[in-house]
Amino acid sequence: MASELTIERVLTLVELVPRGRVVSYGDLAKIVGIGPRQVGAFMAHHSEGLTWWRVTNASGDLPRDLLDRARPHWADEGILVKRNGLGCRIADYRADLDALATAYRIRIAATLETMGTPLPKTSNPAQSALASVGITTLEELSEWSRVDVAGLHGMGPKALGILDDALAKSELGWRS
Numbered sequence: 001m002a003s004e005l006t007i008e009r010v011l012t013l014v015e016l017v018p019r020g021r022v023v024s025y026g027d028l029a030k031i032v033g034i035g036p037r038q039v040g041a042f043m044a045h046h047s048e049g050l051t052w053w054r055v056t057n058a059s060g061d062l063p064r065d066l067l068d069r070a071r072p073h074w075a076d077e078g079i080l081v082k083r084n085g086l087g088c089r090i091a092d093y094r095a096d097l098d099a100l101a102t103a104y105r106i107r108i109a110a111t112l113e114t115m116g117t118p119l120p121k122t123s124n125p126a127q128s129a130l131a132s133v134g135i136t137t138l139e140e141l142s143e144w145s146r147v148d149v150a151g152l153h154g155m156g157p158k159a160l161g162i163l164d165d166a167l168a169k170s171e172l173g174w175r176s
Helices: 004-015 025-032 036-046 064-077 097-115 124-132 146-150 157-169
Strands: none
Touching: 004 025, 004 036, 004 097, 025 036, 025 097, 146 157
């Protein structure tokens, strides 16, 4: 079962996909630090009131029942359907993923402060290393790649192992 915060993170990101643009489940998963199937599951259960038609599979396709409902929204936003009729032309309409990730980090910061999972106890140098870059919760940690965190001064293999375990227990992961 996903945490309320993980679901909130996905839904916040979906809200930020600009009008006339689309992203894949995998695009969102990479930004949030979870798997594409998790994003799809959250969307299936929590997309009420969201711009769900802006999230497709990696090919720009949607299941038939969603496709028929998405077409009017795509037409309204100027998103063209592929010749095979199975989805939109995601290559032509993909959102700027770097800009989307930046907007997401800004928007989610306040949510992470109030709902975030505290970091586990590690060595003082490791805690100082994380604090020096503003990582105070597991959710913020999941916004980083393991390689980047390992490169922080004061971060050792034991602390990384503790962080690996904590992320896994919270159903989070390192950013790819």
